[in-house]
Amino acid sequence: MAEKKVEKAETKEKNFKNEKIKRIWNKITVFFKKYSIVSYSVIGVALFFLSMMLTAQMKSMSDTEEMLAGKRETQLADDLVTLQRKYDDLKQKYDDSTKVVEEYQSNSATNSTLISSMKEQITSLSAMAGTTDLKGEGIVITLNDGSKVTDADLRSDSLVHDSDLLTVVNELKAAGAEAISINGQRIIATSAIRCVGPVIQVNYQKVAAPFEIKAIGNAQYLESAMTIKNGVVDLLKEYGVSVTISRQSDVQIPKYEGTQTFNNATTVEE
Amino acid sequence: MAGIIIIIGFVVAGILTGLNIVVPYSYSQYIAVAILACLDSVFGALFANIEKKFKLNIFLSGFVCNALVAIFLVYIGSKLNVDIYLAVVIVFTGRLLNNLTGIRRDFVQKMDNKETRFTYKLKKKRSKENLEEVK
Secondary structure, three states, X not given: OHHHHHHHHHHHHHHHHHHHHHHHHHHHHHHHXXXXXXXXXXXXXXXHHHHHHHHHHHHHHHHHHHHHOOOOHHHHHHHHHHHXXXXXXXXXXXXXXXXXXXXXXXXXXHHHHHHHHHHHHHHHHHHHHOOOOEEEEEEEEEEEOOOOOOOHHHHHHHOOOHHHHHHHHHHHHXXXXXXXXXXXXXXXXXXXXXXXXXXXEEOOEEEOOOEEEEEEOOHHHHHHHHHOOOOHHHHHHHHOOEEEEEEEEEEEEOOOOOOOOOOOOOOOOO | OHHHHXXXXXXXXXXXXXHOOOOOHHHHHHHHHHHHHHHHHHHHHHHHHHOOOOOHHHHHHXXXXXXXXXXXXXXXXXXXXXXXXXXXHHHHHXXXXXXXXXXXXXXXXXXXXXXXXXXXXXXXXXXXXXXXXXX
C-alpha cells in the first residue's frame, strides 16, 4: 500500500511538472504565433546571409579595385610580366649584395691586417716622397768656396757650382743614400738644383755657401763612395773647393716643405 | 514591429560579420551572382507579399536554390569557357527589375488611391460648402 502511495505521489509530481512545462510551452507558442517570430527569424537568417555576402563582396572589391581599376586582362598580364622581370632583377641584385656583405664579414679579420699593411705602405711611401722627417745613420758633407786661391780664373772654379752639388747628390744616390738634403732642403724626385745668378736654388729656395749636404744611408758605403780615388771629393779638392766629410750616427733630415701637385699627370689604372 | 526588429537585427549582424570576411578575388564572381540571386528572391518575396501570395517555404527554397544554381551555372561556364555568368546576371537583374516595377506600381497605385480619397473628401467638403453658400 505504502509503495503504491509513493508511486502515486511521484506520478502526481511528474504530471505537475509536465503541466508546468506545457503551460510555459503554450505561452511561448502563443507568443511566437502572435508575432509570427519563427517565420520572421527564418527570413532574417536569409537576409543575414545576403547582407553578409554583400558587405564582404563590397569590401573586398573596394580593396582590389584600387589596384585593378580600369585595367583589361591583357594589360594586367603585361603588368604582371614586367613586375616579375623587375622582381627577378631586384632579387639578383639582392643576392649579389648579400654575397658582398658576406665576403666583407668573412674578411673582417683579414681586413685589419690589410689596413695595417696599407698604413705601413703609406709611411714608407711618404718617407720616399719626402713628406716626413727622417733620421738615421749617415754622413754630412760640407762644401765651401775655396779661399786659398787668389787667381781670378781659378777662383771661379774654386766656387761651389750647381754642377758640383749635382754630382755630389748623384754620387750619394748611387751609393745608396736613402734621403738627402742640402742646407735643410730635402732632395725629392722632382727637386731641381740650378744656378740662378750668384746663388744656387734648391727646390726653388735660395741656398748659399757653406753647403751642408746630409745623407742617410750606410755611412761607410757613402763615405767610401765620396772619398774614392779620382772620385767627387778628389775632383772638388782639385778645383779648390773645401770639402769635409763626417760620419754621424744620427743624421736628421727634414721633410720637403713645398707642395707637390700633379696638374697634367694622371695615374694609369692597370 | 517585433518581426521588423528581428529582421533588422539579423541584417546588422550580417553586415558586421561581412566586414570581417575577405572574399578571394577568384571567388568574387560566384559571390556576386549569388548576391544577385538572393536579392532577386528578396524582392520577389516583397512583391508576393504585396500581392498577398507570400509563402515562407517558397521564399526560402527560392533563396537557397537560386543562389546555388547560379553559382553552379557560373562554375560550369568557367569550366566550359563560356561566360554563363553574363546570362545569369542578365536574367536575375531582369527579374529583379520586374519585381521592382511591380512593387513600384503597387505603391504608386496605393498612393494614388489615397490621394483620390483625399481629393474626393476635399471635393465633398467644398461641394457642401458651396451648397450651404447657395442656400
